[in-house]
Amino acid sequence: MQLKISHWLFLCLLVAIFLVPAQVRLVHAQTTQQTPVPQQTPVTEDQINVIARELWCPLCSGVRLDACELKACDQMRQEIGLKLAAGDDLEAIKTYFVAQYGPQVLGEPPRAGFNWLAWILPFVVLLAGALFLVMRGRKLLFVKPGPTALPTVGPTVASNQDEPYVRRLEEELKRYD
Amino acid sequence: MTDNLSLTGDIPTVGPDENQTVAPANRRVTIWRLIIIGLIIVFVGFLVVGLERTNKSDWRASGVAPDFTFTTFDGKTIHLADLKGKGVVLNFWASWCEPCRDEAKLLEQAWQREKGNNIVFLGLDYLDQEHAAQAYLKEFGITYASGPDIQSAAARQYGITGVPETFFIGPDGTVKGYLLKQLTSEAELTGYIDAIRPQ
Numbered sequence: 481m482q483l484k485i486s487h488w489l490f491l492c493l494l495v496a497i498f499l500v501p502a503q504v505r506l507v508h509a510q511t512t513q514q515t516p517v518p519q520q521t522p523v524t525e526d527q528i529n530v531i532a533r534e535l536w537c538p539l540c541s542g543v544r545l546d547a548c549e550l551k552a553c554d555q556m557r558q559e560i561g562l563k564l565a566a567g568d569d570l571e572a573i574k575t576y577f578v579a580q581y582g583p584q585v586l587g588e589p590p591r592a593g594f595n596w597l598a599w600i601l602p603f604v605v606l607l608a609g610a611l612f613l614v615m616r617g618r619k620l621l622f623v624k625p626g627p628t629a630l631p632t633v634g635p636t637v638a639s640n641q642d643e644p645y646v647r648r649l650e651e652e653l654k655r656y657d
Numbered sequence: 658m659t660d661n662l663s664l665t666g667d668i669p670t671v672g673p674d675e676n677q678t679v680a681p682a683n684r685r686v687t688i689w690r691l692i693i694i695g696l697i698i699v700f701v702g703f704l705v706v707g708l709e710r711t712n713k714s715d716w717r718a719s720g721v722a723p724d725f726t727f728t729t730f731d732g733k734t735i736h737l738a739d740l741k742g743k744g745v746v747l748n749f750w751a752s753w754c755e756p757c758r759d760e761a762k763l764l765e766q767a768w769q770r771e772k773g774n775n776i777v778f779l780g781l782d783y784l785d786q787e788h789a790a791q792a793y794l795k796e797f798g799i800t801y802a803s804g805p806d807i808q809s810a811a812a813r814q815y816g817i818t819g820v821p822e823t824f825f826i827g828p829d830g831t832v833k834g835y836l837l838k839q840l841t842s843e844a845e846l847t848g849y850i851d852a853i854r855p856q
Contacts, residue, residue: 538784538809539784550753551753552751552753552784552785554753555752555753555785555786555788555789556786558786558788558789559786559788562788579807579808580805580807580808581784581808581809582808582809608692612689
């Protein structure tokens with residue numbers, strides 16, 4: 481059976497229609513397969529220090545990891561570099577160091593469970609102190625009139641009533657002179 | 658002083674009954690007192706609990722070596738309590754610690770010598786990175802069980818102040834000796850091991 485040129489052309493067209501998308505799918509599959517491969521971008525010192533600034537030296541007190549010159553801290557910074565190169569983010573790196581060294585590496589108590597007390601208590605105490613001061617201040621500044629105020633009594637009557645006391649007070653004061 | 662008090666007490670009060678005006682203020686003072694006393698009690702309570710916990714973990718009081726579990730770098734889990742009946746040399750080390758490097762060979766040589774004598778060597782890696790620790794073990798050819806002291810749990814129990822520190826635990830589970838500095842000689846190490854040697 482002989483095929484005409486038009487038949488050949490039709491056949492080529494069919495092959496092209498089926499093969500080209502398959503080819504595209506294949507290329508796409510290759511690209512998607514290539515995407516997850518982590519690209520080994522070099523991690524800079526600055527990138528490491530951004531993370532290191534969020535952590536504290538577990539051996540010193542009050543020294544941030546980026547500023548610590550101990551060999552142990554240098555190793556920790558190297559570990560951060562390795563983790564960044566592997567694609568870990570800040571939270572993942574922090575979680576790793578907390579698991580290894582404990583929460584003290586964060587420089588603050590974790591906001592969970594019993595540790596909430598450390599976060600809340602200072603504010604509670606501050607508030608209680610402020611409230612106490614306000615109440616005491618009010619008591620000192622604004623003396624309530626009325627029951628404690630002296631009645632308006634004539635000066636002669638008052639002086640007559642108070643005379644023995646005044647005399648006694650003067651005697652007492654003289655003793656101190 | 659008493660005269661003064663009696664003097665003020667003698668002044669006649671004018672106006673409403675004293676009890677009526679003073680009572681709310683007294684109540685306020687009582688509430689404040691209760692709050693402050695309550696806070697003090699809570700604070701002291703926390704201190705007592707903390708102190709009790711510290712005492713429990715302080716092996717120096719009882720002599721009993723605090724129990725711990727750790728996983729070695731090659732994945733084996735070791736529980737100190739399982740080693741009763743054997744002498745245990747427990748060494749805290751770190752790859753960044755220079756004196757640890759100086760004593761590493763001495764420890765490995767002693768381990769090679771003693772491993773058939775019911776003596777177990779354990780290495781707890783303190784505040785270290787696994788890559789660096791593995792390199793250290795390879796460098797000094799350490800073959801006894803070594804692993805990270807996660808979150809310094811054992812270090813806290815033993816109250817270590819730095820590395821290296823070595824504890825010698827007898828077959829009965831009590832601490833027979835400890836060295837809070839670097840091991841300097843084979844004779845020194847052997848002396849400590851003799852004290853924990855099972856009979």
